[in-house]
Amino acid sequence: MVKEAEKFAKEDKEQRDAIDTKNQADSILYQTEKQLKELGDKVPGPVKEKVEAKVKELKDAISGGSTQAIKDAMAALNQEVMQLGQSIYSQPGQPNADPASASAPGSSRSTRKTADGDDVIEADFTNSK
Template sequence: MVKEAERFAKEDKEKRDAIDTKNQADSVVYQTEKQLKELGDKVPASVKEKVEGQLKELKDAFSCNSTQAIKDAMASLNQVVMELGQSVYSQSGAPGAGPTPGSANTGQTSSTRKVADGDGDVIDADFTESR
């Protein structure tokens, strides 16, 4: 049995690699389609067409049962998805450019003060001061 396992080890490794690659590619397809759906109209049409074209190419690579073809199509899709992210990021502007949520000046200040009581123990107290 050990000799038989050694004899088929290479074949088993190739099968495992093929299955892992297909699973990974399936995950990439799902995530990309989800991202396209979530971004909707924020994606420029030209970039969206590229992504959809690469998605189709990757889905077609599943049918040819070539692990290398799937890997190549997945790499191409990942490159185009990076372009998608860059185009959406450049449209929305740099993060932190606007006011941060909850930072509006409401006329209230919040603070923590440490006060010693009569026994010398320190007591932490939170308070909010309204103006």
């Protein structure tokens, strides 16, 4: 029995990897489709089309059954989902849309305009040695 188990260990490992990969792909598909549905019209058209194309590619890879094709399609979909997130958070009117305007944690800063229109930034400064 031990010899037989050792004989089939490699095949068992490959089969487990294939099943785990397929389950992970199904999870990513569900999460991506849910996110697209929740965001609705907030997603720019071209970005949404790219994500939907990658979703279709992943579905095709899952039905094809090749573990490596599924992994490649998942990586491509993840890349597009990151682009989706960037496009959503970079839209005007979103909180923290401009990271340069956010002040550093623990600092006290305020911006005001002078009479001649110049910006003045007031900040507390402490010198620690």
